[in-house]
Amino acid sequence: MVEGSVALHWRRYPERYSLIGNHCATCKTDYFPPRVFCHNCRRKGKLIVKDMPRTGKIVAFTEVFVGPVGFENETPYFLALIDLGNGVILLTQIVDSSRDRIQIGANVKMMFRKIQDNDKEGVINYGYKFKVTE
Amino acid sequence: MVKKMRSVSIIAAGLSKFGENWDESYRQMIAKAALEALSSNVVEGKEIEAIFGGTMASGRFIGQEHIGALIADQLGLNPIASTRVEAACASGGVALRQGFTAVASGMYDIVAVGGAEKMTDVSTEQAAFALGGAGDQETELFHGATFPALYALLAQKHMEKFGTTEEMMASCAVKNHHNAMHNPIAQFHKEFSIADVMNSGYIASPLKLLDCSPITDGAAVLILCETSKAKKLSDQAIEIVGSGQASDSLALTGRKSLTQLDATMLAAKHALAQAKATPKDIDVAEVHDCFTIAEILAIEDLGFFKKGSGGTASLGGETEINGQVAVNPSGGLKACGHPVGATGVKQAAEIFYQLNGIAGKRQRKDAEIGLTHNVGGSGATAVVHVYKKA
Numbered sequence: 345m346v347e348g349s350v351a352l353h354w355r356r357y358p359e360r361y362s363l364i365g366n367h368c369a370t371c372k373t374d375y376f377p378p379r380v381f382c383h384n385c386r387r388k389g390k391l392i393v394k395d396m397p398r399t400g401k402i403v404a405f406t407e408v409f410v411g412p413v414g415f416e417n418e419t420p421y422f423l424a425l426i427d428l429g430n431g432v433i434l435l436t437q438i439v440d441s442s443r444d445r446i447q448i449g450a451n452v453k454m455m456f457r458k459i460q461d462n463d464k465e466g467v468i469n470y471g472y473k474f475k476v477t478e
Numbered sequence: 479m480v481k482k483m484r485s486v487s488i489i490a491a492g493l494s495k496f497g498e499n500w501d502e503s504y505r506q507m508i509a510k511a512a513l514e515a516l517s518s519n520v521v522e523g524k525e526i527e528a529i530f531g532g533t534m535a536s537g538r539f540i541g542q543e544h545i546g547a548l549i550a551d552q553l554g555l556n557p558i559a560s561t562r563v564e565a566a567c568a569s570g571g572v573a574l575r576q577g578f579t580a581v582a583s584g585m586y587d588i589v590a591v592g593g594a595e596k597m598t599d600v601s602t603e604q605a606a607f608a609l610g611g612a613g614d615q616e617t618e619l620f621h622g623a624t625f626p627a628l629y630a631l632l633a634q635k636h637m638e639k640f641g642t643t644e645e646m647m648a649s650c651a652v653k654n655h656h657n658a659m660h661n662p663i664a665q666f667h668k669e670f671s672i673a674d675v676m677n678s679g680y681i682a683s684p685l686k687l688l689d690c691s692p693i694t695d696g697a698a699v700l701i702l703c704e705t706s707k708a709k710k711l712s713d714q715a716i717e718i719v720g721s722g723q724a725s726d727s728l729a730l731t732g733r734k735s736l737t738q739l740d741a742t743m744l745a746a747k748h749a750l751a752q753a754k755a756t757p758k759d760i761d762v763a764e765v766h767d768c769f770t771i772a773e774i775l776a777i778e779d780l781g782f783f784k785k786g787s788g789g790t791a792s793l794g795g796e797t798e799i800n801g802q803v804a805v806n807p808s809g810g811l812k813a814c815g816h817p818v819g820a821t822g823v824k825q826a827a828e829i830f831y832q833l834n835g836i837a838g839k840r841q842r843k844d845a846e847i848g849l850t851h852n853v854g855g856s857g858a859t860a861v862v863h864v865y866k867k868a
Contacts, residue, residue: 356616377617404638404736406630407683408622412610413603415622423627423682425731435618435730448638459620470622 360471367394376432398454400428414462441476450476483582485705487715487868490515491827491859496696496815497665504596505552507697510554520712527586529560532573532593538608540596544812570822571852571861577702587704592861593823605693611686612855614729628856630682633771635736640684646789648675658809660839665815689770694815698823714834717727720864722748728858741860742779753864757781762804762842764825766853799848804842822852
């Protein structure tokens with residue numbers, strides 16, 4: 345993670361806090377993170393802000409035993425690709441879920457959590473993690 | 479487009495030692511690799527008209543940017559044009575393609591292509607952070623992704639869809655460590671069994687320590703020349719008969735498929751079409767095995783083996799030096815080492831040795847057509863070249 349870049353984190357608050365992406369009114373494609381222009385329609389696209397679904401299914405997962413700088417306190421942890429069901433796949437941590445329930449195809453929902461607090465400027469980064477639901 | 483291009487050949491290659499080169503700096507390694515390339519006496523140095531140098535993260539590794547000028551200065555080649563090329567772990571392969579393009583276009587007759595990375599001057603954590611820059615900082619690394627984790631996700635999908643096993647993946651590492659035993663510049667001269675790989679600890683499940691390529695210092699240099707001139711200068715000229723490059727989403731989340739690297743497939747398609755060759759024609763290949771699963775993906779996506787059968791082929795010995803196709807005779811990234819910016823150039827150097835029949839005990843018998851495959855990040859850049867004796 346880039347350290348000391350307050351503006352970088354601030355710019356991303358809508359996505360990380362509320363899973364806000366966008367949607368092309370012309371071709372009906374959802375984008376997360378939001379795009380500046382629609383990659384299907386180019387200049388003819390009409391992008392509008394849209395909330396992403398806060399539930400999805402695990403596509404793939406891994407348990408990380410050697411984490412990057414800033415993740416020492418939570419290693420080992422689970423990372424997964426989540427299919428939100430609207431054509432969007434995101435990468436996130438899976439938390440608050442027993443190991444045997446973290447499986448391909450498991451249903452998950454979004455949680456709001458602290459991601460990192462090792463920033464040199466003291467920024468505490470929050471964002472989405474997911475947990476397995478019934 | 480292709481019709482108007484001139485033919486380009488490699489006329490010399492040089493490599494530094496790959497490994498933890500604590501007694502050598504970035505600039506010493508690239509100069510030594512260049513000296514070795516020049517010591518073949520095909521060119522003195524003053525004939526070189528331009529330089530293309532691949533380096534991924536020298537700013538983070540050694541605090542040095544402006545690598546193009548540094549290389550020209552260290553090689554005593556001022557004032558010719560010298561350009562740094564960056565495409566993460568594919569920096570070297572893309573630098574080669576830039577050099578190829580520059581000669582093919584007619585702009586230059588002779589150019590030098592270099593690649594180098596000095597990775598052990600920083601801690602392992604800092605090196606991992608620098609390498610992380612090959613992925614998507616905002617949507618992957620922020621959430622705790624590492625490179626082993628990204629490839630672990632690809633591995634899990636391959637296992638789920640095709641029944642690939644951890645033993646199959648391990649067999650790539652075992653074979654590459656075996657090949658590296660005969661490569662004097664390789665980082666590791668140590669053999670492992672499948673059980674050794676299986677018993678090495680998990681880094682990101684299902685990938686274990688011995689599924690992962692190491693952190694390495696190293697440099698590689700090639701001299702490229704227009705082919706008719708190349709044949710006059712050297713009887714070792716190796717023609718680059720095909721070159722392909724493709725891009726894909728920086729993050730894994732944007733990929734159409736998680737069981738293949740589309741950029742590899744496209745780059746290979748273009749390179750092989752230009753070479754008028756098929757995957758079956760390839761005798762020897764250096765592929766991008768940053769992780770063992772990456773070698774399995776590569777040998778499938780390059781068309782050597784049917785999709786889903788790469789693991790079985792590897793475990794069955796079909797990628798050994800005398801198998802259907804010799805894959806990574808140098809030891810690959812896994813055992814020869816992976817100084818990221820140098821890797822793509824080193825791969826071409828190995829094919830130069832193989833097609834000239836001077837690869838010693840790791841020589842593929844009667845190797846006539848070779849291929850190199852270099853990947854940036856988790857597959858966002860792929861570059862493929864095809865070679866034959868000029």
